[in-house]
Amino acid sequence: MKFVFDDGGRHTAGFKGTADDCVCRAISIAAQLPYKEVYDLINQYGKQERVSKNKKDRSSARTGVYKPTIRKVMEHLGWKWVPTMKIGQGCKVHLKAEELPAGRIVVNLSKHCTAVIDGVLHDTYDCSREETRCVYGYFVKGDGA
Numbered sequence: 070m071k072f073v074f075d076d077g078g079r080h081t082a083g084f085k086g087t088a089d090d091c092v093c094r095a096i097s098i099a100a101q102l103p104y105k106e107v108y109d110l111i112n113q114y115g116k117q118e119r120v121s122k123n124k125k126d127r128s129s130a131r132t133g134v135y136k137p138t139i140r141k142v143m144e145h146l147g148w149k150w151v152p153t154m155k156i157g158q159g160c161k162v163h164l165k166a167e168e169l170p171a172g173r174i175v176v177n178l179s180k181h182c183t184a185v186i187d188g189v190l191h192d193t194y195d196c197s198r199e200e201t202r203c204v205y206g207y208f209v210k211g212d213g214a
Contacts, residue, residue, distance in 0.1 A: 075191040078104035092134040098184035099173045152206040160203035175208040
C-alpha cells in the first residue's frame, strides 16, 4: 500500500510536540476538515463521558479516544461504521488497497486509526505492517459501503 506522510493539519493548526492523536488526524484527513475543528469536537464529546471505577479518564483528542466516542463523533459528521470482522472470527480484511473500498475512509486498527484515500495510506507513519495489519472496520461517508 502506498504511504503518504500527512499530519492532518496538526502543525498548521499550531500544535507542537507529539501526541496520541491518530483519531483526530484520521478524521481531519478523511473528512477534509480543519484539525482544530475535529480536535474541539472530539473533546466536546469526551466531556460528556462518565468516569467510573473501570474507566478512569475521558476521551481526549490529544491522548486517545474510546471506541464509543469515535462512533458518536463519526455519526455526528454523517459517517457510517462498516465492521470487517466479528468476535472469534479472525482477520478477514488487511490494511491493503485491494481489500478496502475506494474513496475516503477512516480505518480502525488495533490501538490505532488511520485515513485511507483511494487505496493510499495517509498518516504520520506507515502503520500497515507490510500490508498484514488487520482491519477491524472502517467508517465511510453517508451510506456507501
